[in-house]
Amino acid sequence: MNDKNHDVKDLALADQGRERIDWALSEMPVLRQLMERFDREKPLAGARISGCLHITTETANLARTLIAGGAELVLCASNPLSTQDDVAAALVRHYQVPTFAKCGEDGDTYYRHIARALDHRPQLTMDDGADLVSELHKNRADCLPVVIGGTEETTTGVIRLRAMAADNALRFPVIAVNDAMTKHLFDNRYGTGQSTLDGIIRATNILLAGKTFTVAGYGWCGRGIAMRAKGHGAHVIVTEVEPLRALEAAMDGFRVMPLLEAAACSDFIVTATGDKHVLDQAHFEVMKDGCVIANSGHFNVEINIPALQRLATDKSRPRSSVESYRLKDGRRIRLLAEGRLVNLAAAEGHPATVMDMSFANQALSVAYLWRHGASLDHAVHPVPSDLDGQVATMKLEAMGIAIDSLTKEQQTYLASWREGT
Known part of the structure; x- marks a missing residue:
């Protein structure tokens, strides 16, 4: 060629x-x-x-x-x-x-x-x-x-x-x-869930069990990430702006709170919202020392990286997909994959x-x-x-899975309104 x-x-x-x-x-x-x-x-x-x-x-x-x-x-x-x-x-x-x-x-x-x-x-x-x-x-x-x-x-x-x-x-x-x-029921949930955790683990080699893991956004991607993080033994927090999704996350057994509150106690924070500056300067200012932040949304705007750079006094790269930002008070914030979608930038998707x-x-x-x-x-x-x-x-x-089909009687029943109690 x-x-x-x-x-x-x-x-x-x-x-x-x-x-x-x-x-x-x-x-x-x-x-x-x-x-x-x-x-x-x-x-x-x-x-x-x-x-x-x-x-x-x-x-x-x-x-x-x-x-x-x-x-x-x-x-x-x-x-x-x-x-x-x-x-x-x-x-x-x-x-x-x-x-x-x-x-x-x-x-x-x-x-x-x-x-x-x-x-x-x-x-x-x-x-x-x-x-x-x-x-x-x-x-x-x-x-x-x-x-x-x-x-x-x-x-x-x-x-x-x-x-x-x-x-x-x-x-x-x-x-x-x-x-x-x-x-979206499978790719977004099961694919993003597994591959995001894969990217985080490959990038950091940090044990998730026992850690506090926050997922920003509870759409199908966020659901998958939260489910897989829970499976690894993490204590999972979900943050949302949509009341119905927040309610669903709570009913699914996750803690739900504002992101500013979650930022202060999280060991990991992953964005999966599709929106801009979900993690912003106010969140960086309260994060724990060593907090790992990553994005699983399509564009790298979900984390306000310029704001993080302005707060930092220096930056190092301790691992190939990790940038460690040191703030004025000595705290470190660890950004994965330059804020790009971590499942593909730090793993294989x-x-x-x-x-x-x-x-x-x-x-x-x-x-x-x-x-x-x-x-x-x-x-x-x-x-x-x-x-x-x-x-x-x-x-x-x-997959070798067989399922049932409706009988003619059942099809007729579902198409009719006359038969009841």
């Missing part, structure tokens, strides 16, 4: 990347089935797709599925620290996917890579955080006339896209893959088993858009319910 068609760290890593990609595929039975089906049916024949996604082993298998379906695909990273460089190399060398992604790339390189993906003049977009769609609308409007539709993988991206739609700024339909039941369902939804939604996108409104759309159900059915079958 011509060097102009990729920008990765080291092509010599390609064989290692291919081995890990195949390992992940062994845990992705639904995507394997779709790969075989797409190879037979070619539902994406001729489709130009640009994807701004985390360049991981699981994403590589999504890419293989789309290519099997006939797509012409270009990839770039959706986060400067989440790229697995061996996977990026394998995508280029072994699967001939033009890929623009390097772990640790700076901001200018990050957006230059997005620009290269948009040079593909995509008819379909795939996004994880909406940076590709945002750039497309702000700086590459020349490409908009050929875009049929797009998909969005994560909560933060869906929030941004709904804001665009509310401002009448969105110029094509987008399917919110994140909102599929087979995505979600296990392949849950990404199997998420990326099956991606593949099916992209194929749906290729057929029907031109007839959809310029809005954020749900994953069609039959596709969501199809993914659940395929996953159950792959």
Whole structure:
């Protein structure tokens, strides 16, 4: 492949990347089935797709599925620290996917890579955080006339896209893959829960049992993190701004309190809200010495890092994914993964088993858009319910789990109002 068609760290890593990609595929039975089906049916024949996604082993298998379906695909990273460089190399060398992604790339390189993906003049977009769609609308409007539709993988991206739609700024339909039941109920909860704890443990090697562990936000990601931290023996606190979620956290057995109060007694604090400056200067000023702070939301704005830097007298890096900030009074605050999503920046992201369902939804939604996108409104759309159900059915079958079905009598009863006590 011509060097102009990729920008990765080291092509010599390609064989290692291919081995890990195949390992992940062994845990992705639904995507394997779709790969075989797409190879037979070619539902994406001729489709130009640009994807701004985390360049991981699981994403590589999504890419293989789309290519099997006939797509012409270009990839770039959706986060400067989440790229697995061996996977990026394998995508280029072994699967001939033009890929623009390097772990640790700076901001200018990050957006230059997005620009290269948009040079593909995509008819379909795939996004994880909406940076590709945002750039497309702000700086590459020349490409908009050929875009049929797009998909969005994560909560933060869906929030941004709904804001665009509310401002009448969105110029094509987008399917919110994140909102599929087979995505957020499993990927966000079980995937984020396990991978976030994995990232924290890899970064720090600190025992969680007996520690006070605060989770800011009790959406599906926060639920998963709290559940897994509790499983490690931590004393878990949840902070929230939504009354119903706060009530649910309390009923689930967690302590619920304001974040300022929690900050003073926590050994670990993890943000998972999708909002800005959730951890701010007031929280830093009361934190315990040695408190570990991390973010599991998509962007690194959930922790006000500039405010922490202003309070600090010096900074050191005791471990590869840890920055220790010393404050004027001698207290240390330990920031993980530069405030970026800790499960990918300090570990490997979600296990392949849950990404199997998420990326099956991606593949099916992209194929749906290729057929029907031109007839959809310029809005954020749900994953069609039959596709969501199809993914659940395929996953159950792959797990060897059989379930009951309704009898005709039961179907009639549920559709009738006449029969009662």
